Amino acid sequence: MNASGATSVSAEGARVALLYVALTLMLAYPLTRHPASTVLPMTSDTDLYLWTLEWDVHALTHQPLAIFDANIYYPFRHTLAYSENLIGSALIAAPVLWLTGNPVLALNMVALLSCVLCGVGAYVLARRVGIGPLAATLAGIVFAFAPPRFFRLGQLHLTTVQWVPFCLAFVHAYLDSGRRQDLWWASAFFTAQVLTSAHGAVFSVVAVFGLLAWRAALRDPMIRLAHLRDVVLPALCAVALSAIVFFPYRTVQREMGLRRSLEEATYFSPNLTSFLASPTHLHTFLLSHLTGASIPPDASAFLFPGYLTLALAAAGVWMSVAPSPSRARKEPGRVLDRVAHGLEIAVIASIAVASALALAGGARLRYGGNVILSARNPWRAWVVCAVVVAFRAALLRRVPLDLRARPRAWVLRFRRWSDINRRNDVVFYALLAFVTLWLSLGPPFGLYRLVFDWPGFSFIRVPSRFTILTVLALAILAAAGFERLTARLAERKRIVAASVAAFVLVVEFFAAPLNAVPYSIDIPAVDCWLAGRPTPFVVAEVPLARPNDVVAWARRQSTYMLHSMAHWQKTIHGYSGMQPALHDALYAQLLNFPDEPVLARLASMGVTYVVVHTELYSPAEWRRVGARLDRCKEWLVLEHAEDAGRVYSLRRPVGSSGDCLQ
Numbered sequence: 001m002n003a004s005g006a007t008s009v010s011a012e013g014a015r016v017a018l019l020y021v022a023l024t025l026m027l028a029y030p031l032t033r034h035p036a037s038t039v040l041p042m043t044s045d046t047d048l049y050l051w052t053l054e055w056d057v058h059a060l061t062h063q064p065l066a067i068f069d070a071n072i073y074y075p076f077r078h079t080l081a082y083s084e085n086l087i088g089s090a091l092i093a094a095p096v097l098w099l100t101g102n103p104v105l106a107l108n109m110v111a112l113l114s115c116v117l118c119g120v121g122a123y124v125l126a127r128r129v130g131i132g133p134l135a136a137t138l139a140g141i142v143f144a145f146a147p148p149r150f151f152r153l154g155q156l157h158l159t160t161v162q163w164v165p166f167c168l169a170f171v172h173a174y175l176d177s178g179r180r181q182d183l184w185w186a187s188a189f190f191t192a193q194v195l196t197s198a199h200g201a202v203f204s205v206v207a208v209f210g211l212l213a214w215r216a217a218l219r220d221p222m223i224r225l226a227h228l229r230d231v232v233l234p235a236l237c238a239v240a241l242s243a244i245v246f247f248p249y250r251t252v253q254r255e256m257g258l259r260r261s262l263e264e265a266t267y268f269s270p271n272l273t274s275f276l277a278s279p280t281h282l283h284t285f286l287l288s289h290l291t292g293a294s295i296p297p298d299a300s301a302f303l304f305p306g307y308l309t310l311a312l313a314a315a316g317v318w319m320s321v322a323p324s325p326s327r328a329r330k331e332p333g334r335v336l337d338r339v340a341h342g343l344e345i346a347v348i349a350s351i352a353v354a355s356a357l358a359l360a361g362g363a364r365l366r367y368g369g370n371v372i373l374s375a376r377n378p379w380r381a382w383v384v385c386a387v388v389v390a391f392r393a394a395l396l397r398r399v400p401l402d403l404r405a406r407p408r409a410w411v412l413r414f415r416r417w418s419d420i421n422r423r424n425d426v427v428f429y430a431l432l433a434f435v436t437l438w439l440s441l442g443p444p445f446g447l448y449r450l451v452f453d454w455p456g457f458s459f460i461r462v463p464s465r466f467t468i469l470t471v472l473a474l475a476i477l478a479a480a481g482f483e484r485l486t487a488r489l490a491e492r493k494r495i496v497a498a499s500v501a502a503f504v505l506v507v508e509f510f511a512a513p514l515n516a517v518p519y520s521i522d523i524p525a526v527d528c529w530l531a532g533r534p535t536p537f538v539v540a541e542v543p544l545a546r547p548n549d550v551v552a553w554a555r556r557q558s559t560y561m562l563h564s565m566a567h568w569q570k571t572i573h574g575y576s577g578m579q580p581a582l583h584d585a586l587y588a589q590l591l592n593f594p595d596e597p598v599l600a601r602l603a604s605m606g607v608t609y610v611v612v613h614t615e616l617y618s619p620a621e622w623r624r625v626g627a628r629l630d631r632c633k634e635w636l637v638l639e640h641a642e643d644a645g646r647v648y649s650l651r652r653p654v655g656s657s658g659d660c661l662q
Contacts, residue, residue, distance in 0.1 A: 028112060029513055122143035125168050175220060
């Protein structure tokens with residue numbers, strides 16, 4: 001695409017963005033009506049996203065070179081790398097935080113903007129692969145609002161994958177035009193995705209390397225050593241900038257012994273009914289009438305992309321792969337030859353399916369109380385495979401199987417096909433959809449197990465998240481399907497058809513009102529009082545919830561993280577994707593606060609202040625804890641009391657055991 005073409009696509013993208021803004025306002029209601037005071041309920045994860053955005057903005061303006069040395073989980077370093085860093089999203093949130101001081105509004109603006117940018121990104125990608133503006137608009141609607149991505153709106157690190165399609169679009173642009181500046185744009189968008197979401201970075205790598213491998217298989221002249229000089233400098237810049245993020249994670253992984261296990265990925269793998277689950281009104285209405293269950297009770301995620309999306313995608317694949325009638329007349333071939341070739345493909349496919357089922361130990365697809373597909377015994381799949389082999393064997397006398405000549409014939413046929421379809425990327429996106437869908441099934445189905453040790457893959461502990469990339473591929477396939485189905489229509493009729501398709505997609509994806517709940521960050525006055533104390537200092541807060549109540553325990557830790565936003569000094573508390581073993585032991589001791597062992601432990605760690613939230617104790621617990629605090633005056637000095645909270649300074653008694661229990 002030439003420069004004027006690129007400008008045209010950019011201008012189109014700006015115009016179509018208004019449509020995606022309007023759809024976001026409608027489909028994300030009432031979050032879009034009250035973005036400053038409501039959130040999609042993720043409990044402790046929501047607190048984590050709010051704290052992370054605030055910390056990133058604080059660190060970028062006060063200590064940018066130490067941004068990963070966050071104030072949580074004292075005394076450990078690089079604690080921002082205990083979960084997604086969200087730096088790229090913080091750059092978007094920063095103006096909102098500076099103007100309003102409202103982290104909830106900043107969080108929601110980032111999440112809602114991701115819908116618009118995902119739509120525009122898919123639109124630009126579809127236009128880059130040769131799809132017209134009407135069909136490309138449909139691609140944007142699918143990627144922005146299809147359930148597998150849209151209903152992760154509350155998971156900020158998963159919804160902000162908007163730079164993946166932009167990166168892919170410019171890789172396509174370079175492969176088609178050879179312009180070096182397209183590589184620089186691809187590098188910039190990849191870096192933006194690395195800074196925004198590590199999940200999105202893995203998706204970008206899978207898609208880009210898959211595209212390059214596909215073009216190499218098609219003998220694309222741009223995939224040659226002579227063109228490496230164009231790639232080296234942009235790639236080095238992207239790698240160098242990505243290393244700023246990579247090395248803290250690598251350090252944490254080494255120091256903490258962090259390693260995801262296949263068992264963990266297996267535990268989080270989706271069941272097959274999840275791929276039929278969707279919370280939209282139309283989907284639940286249809287399925288409740290067809291199966292009696294609107295959403296399967298055992299579904300672990302909403303992974304159904306929509307009926308029209310699948311129908312258009314199937315049309316796009318079929319019409320791109322199937323030979324045209326004119327070509328079929330030129331190469332009629334014998335009927336038995338075609339049957340034999342079809343059986344050979346079926347043999348290969350049946351072996352692959354039987355192998356996957358054997359690895360998974362069988363599979364059963366239920367919806368509510370209905371069994372849709374049952375393959376609990378893998379040997380049955382091998383029986384089917386044997387039957388197909390037998391049918392092919394029956395044709396050996398009429399259509400001999402030459403194991404030496406047949407592969408050469410396949411190679412020659414593939415080369416002829418590749419020469420014709422080198423710039424037809426529909427087949428690539430069909431393969432991308434298939435591979436990422438297979439990955440999303442997790443270790444039981446084999447492919448995820450094979451790539452688990454590759455860099456980045458083990459980071460994604462929930463395999464179903466690969467369906468986000470599947471949806472992007474389906475969006476391009478659906479756009480291609482619409483483009484081919486309406487190719488012979490007059491312009492006015494195509495506009496009407498596109499409008500109808502867009503309307504049907506929106507109806508399919510409509511689930512408003514979303515379950516947005518009121519939310520605000522209320523930092524206690526005693527924590528705000530600490531902001532005026534001389535720095536640096538280290539804070540511990542009590543009480544903690546019992547660890548056997550996982551939800552309450554996590555929420556208490558994430559709440560104390562939010563309290564630290566009042567002063568940004570170090571705190572022993574934290575909530576993230578991992579937790580140091582030292583803190584597991586420390587939190588267990590803190591349940592006995594304020595006995596001497598825990599006070600000695602806190603003092604040895606360098607804790608300066610202990611904040612006691614008296615309102616979080618039951619009356620009986622507070623009478624017991626208050627009495628023990630009175631006996632610990634050698635350790636704890638009351639510095640401030642306000643609004644059912646107390647701040648004690650912590651010091652180790654000189655030459656005294658100071659047993660608080662005596």
